[in-house]
Amino acid sequence: MIAHVSKWVLPVSRPPIRDGAVVLNGDGILAVGPAREVLSGFKGLICNHGAGAILPGLINCHAHLEFSARAGRIPPQERWEEWLESTLAARETLAPAAVDQGILQGIEALRRSGTALVGEVSNTGASLGHLENSPLEYHLFYECLGFNLRERVDLAESFPFLAESRAVENLQVSAAAHAPYSVSPELFRAINLWNGDSRPQTVHLGESRAELDFLSNGNGFFQDLLMRRGRWVEDFQAPGPSPVAYLNDLDFLGPRTLAVHGVWLDDPDCRLLAQSQSWLVLCPRANRYTGAGVPPVDRLLQAGVNLALGTDSLAGNWDLNLFGEMRWLHRNFPAYPGDLWLRLGTLNGARALGRDRDLGSLEPGKKATLGFIPLAEATENFWRELFVAGSAGKFRWLN
Ligand SMILES: [Zn+2]
Structure with a gap:
């Protein structure tokens, strides 16, 4: 003892x-x-x-370790669209060995700065093995994209990693939705179904103004991007301007859903998140870095939304130190007691990821x-x- x-x-x-x-x-x-x-x-x-x-130890609910090798390649941006374009372009130039090296450095940076558990969003599954071999606890969100998947989706068939990685037996692995502009309604339903009641799930939500414009008009930056990437569908019907209302209609919200960013939310959105007991993961320094904006922290707290914290990736933040998010929130929202921000980065994060039985306090x-x-x-x-x-x-x- x-x-x-x-x-x-x-x-x-x-x-x-x-x-x-x-x-x-x-x-x-x-x-x-x-x-x-x-x-x-x-x-x-x-x-x-x-x-x-x-x-x-801290709980970081949103990171992308596979982007760590892009650290320093993409400077802070004024416009989020430019950040996304630069990030996508940088991805194409990275060798697998560099990605692996970046994952290891990212894990080390998280541990060193006091992170006990990370909610890691993975596109390739490359981080899973490294996380299993590290003292950093993890929940791995395997991120699915498919704007053009308009027929009924069999998730394990469309995303073989979920079958190959034995994720079915590993409750520390979930399927995740990338964002409302890159995931079809059928894919949202399949992800929800695959996760069931026992796994948390996550989605980038309300990150950019362009997302709202696309959901209300079906055109603009995202239509152009989807066309260039060969994912556009001609008969797309724009569902309406609010990404939160859209996901609520798809039955994707709830206590095991971690919506990430929430920069562009209005009062009805915040009420919907609160009523559904969804989690909103704030990544405020990342939102500054990428040019997305400032999350409506007052509005979220007034509505009683469950809040947690994430850093996002080294392609879109200065570092992976979650104390930086707490410091930023404390400085920019001085009316709230400081212990609130520590709670968001510890116990709330553990609750969001379903790990408060053993971590977070x-x-x-x-x-x-x-x-x-x-x-x-x-x-x-x-x-x-x-x-x-x-x-x-x-x-x-x-x-
Ligand atoms: Zn992210």
Whole structure:
């Protein structure tokens, strides 16, 4: 048994504990509380870390490790459409070995910055083996595209990875939908059916203004892109402007759906997400990087939408450090208490991915997945200093 003690313990599931302690028994958490209480009669090893905070490992609900090799190739963009075009072009020039190297570097960057669990979106399945061999916990979303799949879709037949990877037996693998402009209604239905009740599913939703224009008019940037890629269907009927209402009509929303980005949402969209208990994964720095815009955080919180955090990929963000998203949200939405952003990046993420039984907070019975961030003895603005230190890579694992 070992007890970790520090000036602050942040269990997330309850308020911060001053002069707190966490007792570990092997791989599990045995007790969390004020050191005075928890350590009375304690006979094991005591590690006192001093000024700073002990906190659970982070949960990043949205990354694309396979794009890591594109880091630094695509500068931040003013227009999202230009970012997407540059990203698609960069993909064509990467050798498989470079992609593999990028995945390994991405896993290392996630772990180093304090990530316990990643929701990885994969187009090829290449990241699965690397994730299985790493201490980083994962949920792999195998991303399906098929705007032109207009007949009834047999998912395992159209996407052989789902059969070949033994994903059927592995509940850490789901089928995922790319976006409303790249997935047909039939494909959305097939993905939903394949995932059933036991797996989370994800979709990029409301990321760009172009997506809304395409859903309402059936033309513009995405029609042009689909035509160039040979995916256009002549009799396409635009379903209407709101991507959230569209997915609700397709029965794709619900507590096991992680909609990602949600930059272009209005009040009825937020109400639909809240009513359906869907998750919205905010990737605010990525939205800045790609030129998508700023997610309507006030509106989402007022509507009571379940929120979690993601970084998206190194093709569309400065780094994969989730403390950066917390820092950005804390700076840009100062009216909210700082612990809200930590909760989004830990316990909420674990709930979204169906892993809150063992991850996301410091509670007896959960896995010993925790770290420490050193802080000055007297902090003027605790949360800001925590997020700044986390962004600067000061997190270190205690397990
Ligand atoms: Zn993404």
